[in-house]
Amino acid sequence: MKFNSTSNKKTILASAVSIAILSGCGGGSSSSDPQPTPVSHALISTIDLPVGNDECVxxxxxxxxxxxxxxNDILEDNEYESNQVICNDGTRVEQEEGKEIFEEALVAIAYIAKNDERCASGGQQIFLGLDANSNKLLDHDEISSTEILCSVGADFAPEPIINAITANPAIVSIGGSTVLTATISNLLNTDSVIWQDADGNEITPDDAGSPNVITVTVGDSVGQEVYTLSLVTKDADGNTVVHKKNIVITVAEAPASTQSVVLNTQQVFLPEGYTTSTLTGDVHGSIIYAEPISTSDISSRSIPTPEQTDLAGFVAEKQSLNGDTSSLEMLESSMSAFTTQIFGNVVQTSQAILSNGDVSATYKIKLYQGQKLTELLSTLIEQVALNKVGGSASVLVPSASEIPQENYQLDISVSYNATSDVGVITTTLISDEKIVDYNELIVSTTSEVIKAPTDATLELANDSFVAVDQAASKADFLFVIDNSGSMSDEQTAISKLTQSFSDTFVNSGIDFMVGTITTDSDELRGVGFTNDIVQLEDDFKPGTSGSARERGIYYSELALSSGGTVDLSGYPREGASMSVVIMSDEESQYQRYTNDPEFDPNNNLFVDNGYRVYSLVQPSDARDSQYDDLSTSTFGKTLNIDVTEEYQSFVETMAQNAGAISAGYKLVQATQYQVVSSSIKVTVNGLNVERNALNGWQYYPLSQSIVFSGSAIPVAGANIVMAYQYVK
Structure with a gap:
């Protein structure tokens, strides 16, 4: 459906970027390979909608x-594909038909806080531009036009709100104690803060000057205890208004260093290793620091970052401000807003979809001019955490020890519920030089975050196992390597992949076998499936004289089908997991040259058989790649092919997931409930085993399994007990 314009149309990007979609790239062995065919480039126009307009009142x-x-560099009426309506009140409506064009012509919305010189009541800044590098983000140098929409309506005096309550710890032993800390915004001297236990008895704060902090001692029986915070205030008419929020503490025989952060309708359980700090303003959330700090004052609007802080982030709950309908859409709109405020480049290096629909991603940030960690975190909170257009949050003050850095890593997870329009966002931010010191904490924060309704309770489980021979765990892999001419620039990357695979699997204790095909054939290279690293080095380098018709999904599907080359070779083996790894710098061309049905990333052989797919792709050359879509639907992982420094971590994830599927000890309650991974305690023959990637155990939420490593691998017949909490 096309639509008519009005006389106040403004065409922009008329000569900004021409995007030529090539039907094939690189050298090839077939004379019939297609030649590049340019297509028309995208243009964007805007139309002002006056007050009283039917689309925006x-x-x-x-x-x-x-x-x-x-x-002709003019967007004429018969060239329209789709539209988006953005209103001054924050409403955003996107036309469904033709909306794919907005994957090229990007619209990013950043938020303007109240009292800004541009908008006294706050508002939105709209950024428009073409995605020249195909990273799905509107980078600073891609912005071609901006529009400012100021919020409208009366500016009422803000009511006090309870931003969050934290419990540290949230799981307490019988007769033990925990500290409850509330964050409250807009509190007046005439307002009252009252804490009560489950029986309605009032609890006296530790310090009368800080009524937001109390220490409670739990009872002498296992179970849950509910504590209530009441905020009593007066409305504009003098009527008494009571705001309440509950927090549930679990009393268990085995305590755990798990923190609970109660937001608005959801609570989040953080892993051990964090201390939280207040975050006031128009946000339901809390700042998280990797180093212990003292609690900020209840009414503080200025939060100092503790000295020697290397890693910081936040956990927050918010409604969608952009009409998002999934976790992935909320991630993309949040990062679009953040990227417009960054003077530098932001590149997504990996993305994974968890089995519950949550999405986690890693971004590399390269600034043109260095910024301090706290400064960058402030921008992130302003654009990602606020729950209202024109809102504001606490002012973060850098510590004296902070040094401006140019290179940062941002890890973010988003869990969105479309029914309630509630999203929970968790982030960690750290300079590149410090990543190695905090990698396990980062992973456990953004890939294992457990959220639940505020009234949910925790139950205790004890699972017992008899150890099996973990060396018998089996993992089969099918590698699909692009052998077209365009891969001539990626030979170093292939060598790095080979080295990473060797470093990871040779000492993994996993019985692995690898078969390799190319993007233009289902024929297995070399001797077929092998675990000989020297042979794999040769198999992984098929050259660059293959067809420019890169069809990695098509040929891997053909190879894995009944009667295919993999099947006829006897793979996957009985009891072995099967993972598919696709490496290509071009988009998948599954259907382009055949009459086969269009490939559906959500309904296919890989999904049906539980084959997890991992993709190493080139975003700038694979705009519409189905490789990363397939990784998403099979709960695999996607990595930018050019970010070779992340290959080791990428391959380790593959190994861990594959090994956990075939050799892990699956937690019984994990099939039905969410496990609080930070509460897990493991003993072997009565002796405690530490959580450690090298010589201990790890929990893998995708397979819901515990896997032992190194010297901690139990001998066959040993008695294993796993105690943990789960959300019920």
Missing amino acids: NGGIKVIAGYDENN
Whole structure:
């Protein structure tokens, strides 16, 4: 469906970027390989919508996009593809038909806080541009136009709100103690803060000057204890208003260093290793630091970062401000807003979808000019954590020890519930030079975050196992290597992949076998499936004289089908997991040259058989790649092919997931409930075993399993007991 424009249309990006979609790239062995065919480039126009308009009662803009079919750099009525309406009140509506064009013509919305010189009541800044590097983010040098929409309506005096309550720890032994800390915004001297236990008895704060902090001692029986915070205030008419929020403490025989952060409707359980700090303003959340700090004052609007802090982040709950309908959409809109405020480049290096639909991703940030950790965190909170347009949050003050850095890593997880329109976002931010010291904490924070409704309770489980011979765990892999001419620039990357695979698997204790095919054939290279590293080095380098018709999914599907080359070779072996690893710098061309049905990433052989797919792809050359889509639907992982420094971690994830599937000890309650991974305690023959990637155990949420490593691998017949909490 096309739509008509009005006289106040403004065409932009008329000569900004021409995007040529190539039907094939690189050298090839077939003379019939297609030649590059340019297509029309995308243009964006805007239309002002006045107050009283049917689409925006309070006014706004309509963003329209289309392809410049006659190449005159003017977006004419018959070239329109789709539109988005963005209103002054924060409402955003996207036309469904033709909306794919907005994957090229990007619209990013950043938020303006109250009292800004541009908008006294706050508002939105709309950024428009073409995604020249195909990273799905509007980088600073891609912005071609901006529009400012100021919020409208009366600016009422803000009511006090309870931003969050934290319990440290959230799981306490019988008769033990825990500290409850509330974050409250807009509190007046005439307001009252009252704590009560489950019986309604009032609890006296530790310090009368800090009524937001109490220490409680739990009872002498296992179970849950509920504590209530009441905030009593007066409304504009003098009526008494009571705001309440509960927090549930679990009393268990085996305590754990798990922190609970109660947000608005959800609570999040953080792993051991964090201390939380207040975060006031228009946000339901809390700052998290990797180093212990003292609690900030209840009414503070200025939060100092503790000295020697290397890693910081936040956990927050918010509604969608952009009409998001999934965790992935909320991630993309959040990162789009953040990226517009960064003077530098932001590149997504990996992304994974968890089995419950949550999404986690890692981004590399390279700034043109160095910033301190706290400064960058402030920008992140302003654009990602706030729960209202024109909102504001605490002012973060850098510590004296902070030094501006140019290179950072941002890890983020998003859990969005479309029914309630509630998303929980957790982030960690750290400079590149410090990543190695905090890698396990980062992973456990953004890939194992457990959230639950605020009224959910924790139950205790004890699972017993008799150890099996872990050396018998089996993992089969099918590698699909792009052998087209464009891969001539990726030979170093292939060598790095080979080295990473060797370093990871040779000492893994996993019985692995690897078969290799190319993107233009299902024929197994070399001797077929092998665990000989020297042979794999040769198999992983098929050259660059293959066809430019890169069809990695098509040929891997063909090889894995009944009667295919993999199947006829006897793989996957009985009891072995099967993982598929695709390495290509071009998009998948599954259907382009055949009459086969269009490939569906959510309904296929890989999904049906539980084959996890991992993709190493080139975002700038694989705009519409189905490789990463397939990784998402099979709970695999995607990595930018150029970020070779992440290959080792990428391969380790493959090994851990594959080994856990075939050799791990699956937690019984994990099949039905969420396990609080930070509460897990493991003993072997009565002796405690530490959580350690090298000589201990690790928990893998995708397979819901515990896997031992190194000297901690139990001998066959040993008695294993795993005690843990789960959300019920």
